[in-house]
Amino acid sequence: MSDRSESDRLQRESWLQSTIRRPEIGAFIVMIVIIVALLFASNGKAFNALGLKNNIKIISQFGIIALGAAMLMIAGEFDLSIGSMIGFAGMAMAMMLKWGLPFGLGAATPFTAFAVTLVMTLALGWFIGWVVVKSGLSSFIVTLAFLFFLRGVTEVSYRLINQSTQISGLPDFKEESWFANIIGGEVFGWFYNAWFALGKWVEGMGIDRTEQWFLLGGNLNRRGEQWVEGFDARFFWFILIAVVAWFVLSKTRMGNWIYATGDNKEAARANGVPVNSVKIGLFMFTAFCATMFAACQVFDTNTSDAAKGNLMELFAIAIAVVGGTLMTGGFGSMLGVVFGAITVGLVSNAVFFIPEIDGAWFRVFLGAILLAAVFANERIRKRITGGI
Amino acid sequence: MAEPYMRVENIVKKFGPFIALNGVNLEVYPGEVHALLGDNGAGKSTLIKTLAGVHAPTSGQIYIEGQPANFRSPRDASNAGIGTVYQDLALNQLMSVTRNFFMGREITNAFGSMKMDEMDKIAHEEMLKIGIDFSDPTQAVGTMSGGQRQTLAIARAIHFGARVLILDEPTSALGQKQQMEVLKTIKRVRARGDIGIIFITHNEIHSKLVADRFTFLALGQVIGEGTKAELEGQDIRRLMAGGADIGQLEKEFAEL
Numbered sequence: 001m002s003d004r005s006e007s008d009r010l011q012r013e014s015w016l017q018s019t020i021r022r023p024e025i026g027a028f029i030v031m032i033v034i035i036v037a038l039l040f041a042s043n044g045k046a047f048n049a050l051g052l053k054n055n056i057k058i059i060s061q062f063g064i065i066a067l068g069a070a071m072l073m074i075a076g077e078f079d080l081s082i083g084s085m086i087g088f089a090g091m092a093m094a095m096m097l098k099w100g101l102p103f104g105l106g107a108a109t110p111f112t113a114f115a116v117t118l119v120m121t122l123a124l125g126w127f128i129g130w131v132v133v134k135s136g137l138s139s140f141i142v143t144l145a146f147l148f149f150l151r152g153v154t155e156v157s158y159r160l161i162n163q164s165t166q167i168s169g170l171p172d173f174k175e176e177s178w179f180a181n182i183i184g185g186e187v188f189g190w191f192y193n194a195w196f197a198l199g200k201w202v203e204g205m206g207i208d209r210t211e212q213w214f215l216l217g218g219n220l221n222r223r224g225e226q227w228v229e230g231f232d233a234r235f236f237w238f239i240l241i242a243v244v245a246w247f248v249l250s251k252t253r254m255g256n257w258i259y260a261t262g263d264n265k266e267a268a269r270a271n272g273v274p275v276n277s278v279k280i281g282l283f284m285f286t287a288f289c290a291t292m293f294a295a296c297q298v299f300d301t302n303t304s305d306a307a308k309g310n311l312m313e314l315f316a317i318a319i320a321v322v323g324g325t326l327m328t329g330g331f332g333s334m335l336g337v338v339f340g341a342i343t344v345g346l347v348s349n350a351v352f353f354i355p356e357i358d359g360a361w362f363r364v365f366l367g368a369i370l371l372a373a374v375f376a377n378e379r380i381r382k383r384i385t386g387g388i
Numbered sequence: 389m390a391e392p393y394m395r396v397e398n399i400v401k402k403f404g405p406f407i408a409l410n411g412v413n414l415e416v417y418p419g420e421v422h423a424l425l426g427d428n429g430a431g432k433s434t435l436i437k438t439l440a441g442v443h444a445p446t447s448g449q450i451y452i453e454g455q456p457a458n459f460r461s462p463r464d465a466s467n468a469g470i471g472t473v474y475q476d477l478a479l480n481q482l483m484s485v486t487r488n489f490f491m492g493r494e495i496t497n498a499f500g501s502m503k504m505d506e507m508d509k510i511a512h513e514e515m516l517k518i519g520i521d522f523s524d525p526t527q528a529v530g531t532m533s534g535g536q537r538q539t540l541a542i543a544r545a546i547h548f549g550a551r552v553l554i555l556d557e558p559t560s561a562l563g564q565k566q567q568m569e570v571l572k573t574i575k576r577v578r579a580r581g582d583i584g585i586i587f588i589t590h591n592e593i594h595s596k597l598v599a600d601r602f603t604f605l606a607l608g609q610v611i612g613e614g615t616k617a618e619l620e621g622q623d624i625r626r627l628m629a630g631g632a633d634i635g636q637l638e639k640e641f642a643e644l
């Protein structure tokens with residue numbers, strides 16, 4: 001009895017137990033359920049060659065901004081200006097491509113338009129962060145101000161310079177500019193090539209594409225040619241940002257600082273963590289994510305308008321919460337956010353594959369899992385902090 | 389007698405017209421526990437914040453190993469070997485033991501990624517040295533007991549070079565058994581011989597159990613001091629209550 005110490009009271013968990021208790025597990029299970037349900041409800045159409053491409057597009061869009069929002073939430077702050085930042089960045093890029101660089105610096109290339117826009121959005125992100133840390137005000141109210149401010153600036157700029165709140169008919173920059181192509185072009189063509197080759201091979205064995213249910217049609221169109229060439233480039237950027245965010249958060253010193261800042265700011269500061277710099281840096285990161293979202297859209301479609309990114313800040317926060325990020329900061333996982341983005345992306349797109357359902361069910365579903373996720377996250381927090 | 393590691397001479401601290409400390413002297417020797425006692429408002433907190441570099445003294449001087457030292461920030465004090473363990477411990481509940489241990493001072497490789505295995509090992513060894521065998525360094529601090537957290541904060545301060553350890557009421561807000569654990573930890577740190585401890589407490593019994601030297605503060609002034617032997621026979625309780633006479637209180641009670 002006497003050789004029992006306090007640490008012996010903590011039971012070691014088995015692999016299964018610790019897996020079940022991971023914060024991502026809820027988001028993971030919901031994701032699997034949605035994937036399986038959608039697969040059968042759409043009769044495979046949601047995951048055939050074109051369905052997969054379209055779903056991945058939405059998932060990547062949600063994912064890019066949700067990763068930024070989640071990182072910032074882990075550090076204990078919100079950013080409601082993400083959606084307006086997307087509109088602003090899209091406007092800035094499209095306008096430069098159409099009317100040239102500011103201050104009469106001549107015509108813009110896709111790269112210079114992107115670079116100048118990124119400088120502006122990072123500066124805005126820095127400024128928002130600076131206002132939040134210096135004023136000590138809630139980031140909710142400061143970024144709400146920027147939600148209105150940036151959306152207004154975007155519309156006013158369109159009307160003043162462009163006389164119209166949308167830009168369309170830009171040339172297809174992807175054909176000439178390698179830069180536009182890596183942002184708005186297609187990636188992972190090998191995946192679809194392999195799918196096509198496999199479908200062709202199975203067809204050669206006498207199984208027609210309409211009967212290839214297990215290959216979901218084998219990436220063959222009606223004439224038996226390759227149907228889809230590749231994923232949108234945003235898929236690549238989503239993966240890249242997710243991997244970098246995961247690495248930074250869980251493996252680096254910066255990640256430790258982000259967790260420490262969101263958990264207990266004063267404790268972090270007492271141990272020499274540069275709390276303000278961490279927060280400002282993360283506001284710049286959400287601005288970067290919004291800019292990537294906008295750039296992918298502009299270079300993919302060669303259009304832009306003043307309403308782009310509307311409500312996206314709320315989707316980003318909802319996905320972060322569904323992925324297991326705590327509203328109070330200090331806890332969260334990038335893997336969970338990826339699961340959340342897949343879930344929300346698939347459901348938002350489901351109406352295209354199951355035409356009988358009303359598209360508004362998406363919002364009913366999102367509201368329901370958001371509420372469930374908040375309760376689940378609160379349970380996790382209580383378990384970790386011993387019920388305080 | 390050995391040289392004191394830290395000597396505080398005639399420290400005065402004024403906040404506007406309010407005199408928080410009025411000429412306090414203090415000596416901290418390596419391998420000794422120096423109990424700092426006093427009632428609420430006696431100036432204990434102001435004194436430790438001055439020693440920790442949070443406040444600059446209005447006048448007076450702090451000497452470290454005989455050399456005058458001026459702390460402009462908590463970092464200066466920490467670099468001079470003064471480790472302060474505040475009541476809130478500056479720990480993050482949701483983070484693991486190791487992540488808390490190295491918070492703000494992570495060990496990284498050339499690419500900026502943390503050497504987690506090495507950090508786990510150091511955190512485990514440092515805590516074992518002062519009495520906690522931690523099976524799982526990935527455990528969240530929120531699941532630890534108050535005494536274990538105290539030990540973690542002390543081990544952290546020692547590992548990062550504290551020669552004078554300031555413990556701000558480490559036994560308050562703990563259960564009986566955990567208080568004893570913290571006192572044992574203090575004894576173990578004392579036994580190393582190279583670290584001086586300033587032990588701030590309300591509890592007369594605790595201070596008698598572990599301290600070698602006592603300083604009593606009341607209304608910003610030292611009202612009594614000395615080693616354990618010197619104070620033997622004196623009424624520690626009377627000094628602790630700021631010199632107020634308990635007998636006087638009994639008389640007042642009788643009149644009510």
